[in-house]
Amino acid sequence: MAAVLLIGSVMKFAIALFSAAHAPSSRRALLFAQAALAGGHEIVRLFFYQDGVYNACASVVTPQDEQDLPQQWRAFVSDNRLDGVVCIAAALRRGVLNEEEAQRYQRSAASVEAPWALSGLGQLHDAIQDADRLICFGGA
Amino acid sequence: MAKSLLLISRQAPWSGPGAREALDIVLAGGAFDLPIGLLFLDDGVFQLSAGQNAKAVQQKDLSANLQALPMFGVDDLFLCADSAAERGVATDALALGEVKVLGAADIAALIDRYDQVITL
Known part of the structure; x- marks a missing residue:
């Protein structure tokens, strides 16, 4: 199906990210996402799973001379009004909570806020169905 | 028609949450009635190793979740013959029934089908 799309036509991408914010594959995912939009393509959803949830973590502190990837993702998703979803089960397991979950589980720290939404794996499947291509970064 | 998805599971069940989280994608897809396949490749074949004792390594047993696959309507289960042979996992006594054991050429064709x- 996707293979018959003409070169130069607009593609709808779903992007899944599985690696932590300090992994090279996470930087590549952001570069790909930026290039996709710059090329006039559409990103139907970004889905962060497994260690990928750390890319949405606002409490990451990056040394000044290094790239602050969580901050770059936040700006990219906000500026382009993208749908950024963080898997709630993977996030809870790794202590990456928003205010609502922090209250629910009586934890003192929330580290995910807008533009990110915590949601379930159904959002990944929904994005796969909606997109022409699923592009994965940082898998095993 | 719904797009089909093949999940290639490459991690041992005791190497962290990776195998469990890969399986969760498959089960979620099954719950939504999506056409989904699961291929155990490389260290992923250890997930089907018979006679595991997860408690001995202070882990939760993954096999109960694997047994749920047919209940979620996921019947397209595949195992890489080479990966199993390299790791000494006997394919005649797998922890999960109804798994098709495939050689390299069949796996290439399988990936192409989805x-x-x-x-993961």
């Missing part, structure tokens, strides 16, 4: 692929 619309989307996730490798």
Whole structure:
């Protein structure tokens, strides 16, 4: 199906990210996402799973001379009004909570806020169905 | 028609949450009635090793979740013959029934058959 799309036509991408914010594959995912939009393509959803949830973590502190990837993702998703979803089960397991979950589980720290939404794996499947291509970064 | 998804599971069940989280994608897809396949490749074949004792390594047993696959309507289960042979996993006594054991050429054709692929 996707293979018959003409070169130069607009593609709808779903992007899944599985690696932590300090992994090279996470930087590549952001570069790909930026290039996709710059090329006039559409990103139907970004889905962060497994260690990928750390890319949405606002409490990451990056040394000044290094790239602050969580901050770059936040700006990219906000500026382009993208749908950024963080898997709630993977996030809870790794202590990456928003205010609502922090209250629910009586934890003192929330580290995910807008533009990110915590949601379930159904959002990944929904994005796969909606997109022409699923592009994965940082898998095993 | 719904797009099909092949999940290639490459991690041992005791190497962290990776195998469990890969399986969760498959079960969620099954719950939504999506056409989904699961291929155990490389260290992923250890997930089907018979006679595991997860408690001995202070882990939760993954096999109960694997047994749920047919209940979620996921019947397209595959195992890489080469990966199993390299690791001494006997394919005649797997922890899960109804798994098709495939050689390298069949796996290439399998991957080609699916619309989307996730490798974890």
